[in-house]
Amino acid sequence: MVVRKVSGPLALVIHGGAGVIEPGQLGEADERAILTDLDRALDSGHAVLATGGSALDAVEAAVTALEDSPHFNAGKGSVFDAGGGHELDASIMEGHTRRAGAVAGVRTVRNPVRLARVVMDESPHVFLIGDGAEQFADTQPRIERVPNAWFDTETRLQQLRQAQAREQAQWQDSQNLRGKYFGTVGAVALDGRGRIAAATSTGGMTNKRWGRVGDSPLIGAGTWADERCGISGTGWGEFFIRNAVAHDIAARVAYRGDAIAAATDEVILRVVPELGGDGGAIALDRHGNIAMSFSTSGMYRGWIRPDGTRGTAIYGS
Template sequence: MRTLRYLILALPLWLASCGGPQPDNSAGGQQAPAAERPAYAMAIHGGAGTILRENITPEQEAEIKAALNAALDIGEEVLRSGGSSRDAVEQAIMYLEDSPLFNAGKGAVFTHEGKNELDASIMDGLTLEAGAVGGLRQVKNPIRAARAVLENSPHVLLTGAGAEQFAIEQGIDTVSSSYFFTQSRWDALQRAKASADQKTGALETPADYKFGTVGCVALDQEGNITAGTSTGGMTNKRYNRFGDVPVIGAGTYADNASCGVSCTGHGEFFIRYAVAHDLHALMSYQGMALSDAADHIIFSKLKPAGGGGGLIAVDKNGNIAMPFNTPGMYRGYVRPDGRYVGLYAEEE
């Protein structure tokens, strides 16, 4: 059932008859009025893919959930104290980038050549300004570089050596390549190489190697939405390949008039279908509710085309959607009225 594959949290409505908060469970996921908007809302993800309970030990599950909760704590503290959604998104993603558990920053996967190439993007829903970086090899926290592009350059996307030069000029921390080494990611590269077609380089089991990203979307007390995404890309990737993460409108999008979106999955499909912007467009031009639009894209458009993955989204009224068409997605949300963290499809 689709309800097992996404979570939509409707806004609390105060009912005079009982005097207490009640969820909006109306048909079609209709959005609550702006007057009912919570003080803040934030959603995060740590990647989607073949995430099965039988493949994760209880200790690993606890560690992953603890990391997701820690990222939510960091972002929530910013939002609760009246800070900006931009700060909340950057700080939450930086925490996930610093963890070896996720395919971003410290936990980035390896390219075919045994290197780490990092991508990130961030977008401001108030101004529609955006910044993105691709192919970084020295920057410790790519999301910081993406924010610097947004704030301190006339450009949207910088890549490779130029992006790293810009980051260094902005005073952003750099590290040696050894910082990004983790044995599990190195072992995954060796398995990927062993399973690849020797003539074409194509992977025989692509689902195991194409997924993995971190992202955050936040709505602050001023009603401003920011979305950000960061990734180490695809295991065994070649030729300086980019996925959807640094492509504004594919992996990341934000507009205060509708929603903020961060995607995770097989990037080529998210680029072709302009997934992040498509969610905004369905809401803006067709008047669809967040949950309906997100569900339509992930299940009715991407899945039939062979595109695996998911997204997190927060709309202007604080509604949250987190659909995915893979066996699992690391995900969570927080609002003043509660929080949630899940890994598997069966966790509602």
């Protein structure tokens, strides 16, 4: 491994989704496993930063680790759609260049965030979907392919059955969707050259139909990075799209001079809930200040600050 000189502060923040996660809801073994996988993702991303690697490589590494965990709604742990399969979405963005890549509705790509990165690096486009994204993946030797059933987990299958039972009982109305979109994974990193990147990946919503796509692969909604800050969102995607949540946070930093924590809180705790949505976001700025805001009862999250302190958490404080 080539070790490059690291000159500036390093920071990394990750999430594994926000939603109704109450203390005592998870078994002790599941809680330990989730925290272990959050730590593993932090280690993967920070190892890149600590050896002088780029923020872009760091968020790809961290999100890939989260996609490979069955405990989060991305990659291996993705929820089932209404047809009993999986459709996965992801995006990635480099702040100082504003380059970005995204994919939606892919079914055989083990790590969608890697395909999003390749779309950014190896194509003239930003966003590829469905069959076209799969055809592009066919041309890329670094993209690992798996059968759609590889993403299956028993927990997600039970969630599908429960959602379908509620639907048949005409239980599911707009208010009852609050807090039930949790899932999604993401990362934001600051490297030693002062550059920021962000990435987000998801399996979408349980029992989704009609090729539904949420905010995670949409640049400006679920993911944003510029020279000042980076953001990755998680929550009720329709409301994050309608409010361009990730970009709104960044705009408050750029145009009003808001601190990253204040900007994130304003959008996540006021703007989105005022329209009826909920969720969370992680963010950091070019000084390494980290924000982790959520209007739900919990958000899987982890962080490493510029001073080297780190932590993981699930529930609200």
